[in-house]
Amino acid sequence: MARLKPLDIYNYLPKTNCGECGLESCMAFAYKLIEHELEVKDCKPLATDPKLKKAFEDLKELVTPPVRPVKFGGDGNEVTIGGEEVMYRHELTYFNPTAIAVCVHDEMTEEELIRNVKLISEWTVFRVGAHLCLDAVAVKSVSRDPVKFAKAVKLVADNTKYPLILCSLDPSCLKAGVEAVKNRRPLLYAATRDNWREVAEIALNSGCPVVVASPGDLDTLKSLAATLSSVGIQVALDPGTAWGEGVLADTIDSFTMLRRAAIERGDKNVGWPLVGVPATLWIGKEEASEGEKLETAFKETFLAAALICRYADLLIINSKELWTFLALTTLRQNIYTDPRIHPAVEAGLFAVGSPNEDSPVMITTNYASTAFVVRSDLEQSKIDAWLVIIDTGGIGVESSAAGGQLNAAKMAEALSEYKVAEKVRHRAVIIPGLAARFAGELEDASGWDVYVGPKDSGSIPDFLKSKYRPRDGLRYVGDPDGKSSVVLVTNNIKDFYRVKMPLRNAGISAWILVVDADGLPVSEAVKEKKLTGETVKALMQREDVEKKVDHRELVVPEEAATLKEEIEKATGWKVTVVPCEKLAEKLKK
Numbered sequence: 001m002a003r004l005k006p007l008d009i010y011n012y013l014p015k016t017n018c019g020e021c022g023l024e025s026c027m028a029f030a031y032k033l034i035e036h037e038l039e040v041k042d043c044k045p046l047a048t049d050p051k052l053k054k055a056f057e058d059l060k061e062l063v064t065p066p067v068r069p070v071k072f073g074g075d076g077n078e079v080t081i082g083g084e085e086v087m088y089r090h091e092l093t094y095f096n097p098t099a100i101a102v103c104v105h106d107e108m109t110e111e112e113l114i115r116n117v118k119l120i121s122e123w124t125v126f127r128v129g130a131h132l133c134l135d136a137v138a139v140k141s142v143s144r145d146p147v148k149f150a151k152a153v154k155l156v157a158d159n160t161k162y163p164l165i166l167c168s169l170d171p172s173c174l175k176a177g178v179e180a181v182k183n184r185r186p187l188l189y190a191a192t193r194d195n196w197r198e199v200a201e202i203a204l205n206s207g208c209p210v211v212v213a214s215p216g217d218l219d220t221l222k223s224l225a226a227t228l229s230s231v232g233i234q235v236a237l238d239p240g241t242a243w244g245e246g247v248l249a250d251t252i253d254s255f256t257m258l259r260r261a262a263i264e265r266g267d268k269n270v271g272w273p274l275v276g277v278p279a280t281l282w283i284g285k286e287e288a289s290e291g292e293k294l295e296t297a298f299k300e301t302f303l304a305a306a307l308i309c310r311y312a313d314l315l316i317i318n319s320k321e322l323w324t325f326l327a328l329t330t331l332r333q334n335i336y337t338d339p340r341i342h343p344a345v346e347a348g349l350f351a352v353g354s355p356n357e358d359s360p361v362m363i364t365t366n367y368a369s370t371a372f373v374v375r376s377d378l379e380q381s382k383i384d385a386w387l388v389i390i391d392t393g394g395i396g397v398e399s400s401a402a403g404g405q406l407n408a409a410k411m412a413e414a415l416s417e418y419k420v421a422e423k424v425r426h427r428a429v430i431i432p433g434l435a436a437r438f439a440g441e442l443e444d445a446s447g448w449d450v451y452v453g454p455k456d457s458g459s460i461p462d463f464l465k466s467k468y469r470p471r472d473g474l475r476y477v478g479d480p481d482g483k484s485s486v487v488l489v490t491n492n493i494k495d496f497y498r499v500k501m502p503l504r505n506a507g508i509s510a511w512i513l514v515v516d517a518d519g520l521p522v523s524e525a526v527k528e529k530k531l532t533g534e535t536v537k538a539l540m541q542r543e544d545v546e547k548k549v550d551h552r553e554l555v556v557p558e559e560a561a562t563l564k565e566e567i568e569k570a571t572g573w574k575v576t577v578v579p580c581e582k583l584a585e586k587l588k589k
């Protein structure tokens with residue numbers, strides 16, 4: 001089926017650009033309608049003007065997707081199931097993720113009911129920029145007692161804002177349950193070939209949508225759906241959910257056949273959301289051993305996962321295991337990601353933890369998975385850092401480095417645009433290992449020293465501990481010559497910039513002799529004997545320092561004052577001790 005274009009819709013709209021829908025034009029409204037972000041009734045002039053009634057009805061028919069959307073829930077807490085247009089996500093996108101409802105029942109004690117309802121309603125986990133949650137509570141009548149059921153439904157409703165599903169094949173229970181929560185517009189489960197007349201009457205009187213169920217008999221299912229929808233009841237279809245040799249495959253086949261008939265053959269009678277009930281695996285398991293219950297929860301999770309992949313718009317499960325919730329919501333998040341949109345996060349400069357002016361600065365891209373993983377790796381390792389997120393259109397490091405969305409100029413621009421230099425007193429930036437080839441170009445473009453980080457953000461803590469160090473040897477600031485001073489420091493990142501930055505800021509050119517002390521600051525390197533007269537002598541010889549400068553004076557920070565004579569003796573150079581805060585002043589003279 002060809003997808004609608006905004007112009008197809010625009011022709012039905014009043015074309016007055018009145019703005020009552022909150023948009024500046026009717027064409028903008030048409031775009032939103034196509035994306036399922038608004039409904040036809042949101043154009044008030046079209047919905048209320050009797051002269052436009054036909055256009056209103058025709059447009060509603062035109063934009064109704066082959067799998068009609070069904071809403072349940074009330075008081076602003078609604079869930080929409082169905083509303084899909086394609087078989088496969090890559091053909092367009094899926095619009096409404098599979099809703100997951102968890103069962104409680106009316107034989108539970110009040111305390112059990114409240115505890116379980118709170119567990120279901122409050123469970124959440126943050127993953128790739130989204131809070132994953134469950135969607136609804138299914139209240140099942142086990143007692144078959146309408147009074148008891150209504151009481152349980154009311155108690156559940158009082159303890160959750162989540163939409164409710166009322167589950168009973170006994171119409172008198174469903175009726176009592178609906179009356180207990182009239183304003184919540186619950187979904188009724190279920191109308192069958194035996195009770196459909198009574199259930200239809202309850203649905204018509206309450207305005208609630210209904211699941212029609214006919215396990216293993218798709219013809220009856222279709223006929224029930226056609227009958228109920230013909231009198232204006234919104235329905236969802238339960239073709240049966242079963243576990244076992246052969247029947248598991250039949251379950252998946254039934255879901256697939258129904259979805260195919262709706263989308264590819266335009267069969268309106270089955271163009272409704274599909275409901276899977278993996279909770280049926282628990283029938284007869286009330287007294288089972290713990291081991292058997294665990295196995296049932298595992299099978300139920302597996303079956304629910306298969307149905308998320310194959311067209312279930314709503315799942316009713318019984319397991320209250322957190323690993324069930326985690327597995328299903330994570331899978332759902334992956335399946336229902338919009339393939340047209342690279343999952344991106346906002347670009348900018350972000351503080352991770354409580355960074356200060358000595359904290360590391362790291363660059364990554366705004367691909368959601370990358371940015372969140374880097375951030376969470378830093379947070380879990382309790383690393384305070386500044387994170388510069390570059391807008392690469394939501395593309396990850398490797399692909400954006402290859403595709404040109406990430407390059408040296410863009411990184412330099414981001415450092416400048418986000419005023420990173422105002423946050424730190426060093427000029428060290430860590431780039432992802434997968435963008436290593438931009439290191440030199442970025443140093444030239446930004447004036448920052450570039451450190452190439454690991455390819456995998458999980459290795460950042462190790463990198464910071466063992467590799468985030470200035471290179472040892474004879475380094476420099478500005479454009480030094482034979483007369484320029486030589487300043488000693490260790491390869492501790494903080495001490496290095498304590499020496500370099502004041503000179504750089506004062507526009508002084510100098511040589512910086514960086515001793516490899518395993519990253520220890522000068523004071524500790526002296527104590528640990530990593531900084532000695534001999535280490536300085538060896539480094540000076542290795543770097544041919546005497547060929548580069550005409551004088552023989554070495555400036556050392558005051559933390560190494562105790563080594564003055566030792567260095568003088570080993571090198572034959574005069575040693576001058578200068579506190580770092582007075583370095584620029586001293587060298588200027």
Ligand code: SF4
Nearest residue numbers: 018019021026029043
């Ligand atoms: S309310 Fe209707 S007529 Fe007014 S701008 Fe929106 S779509 Fe157009």
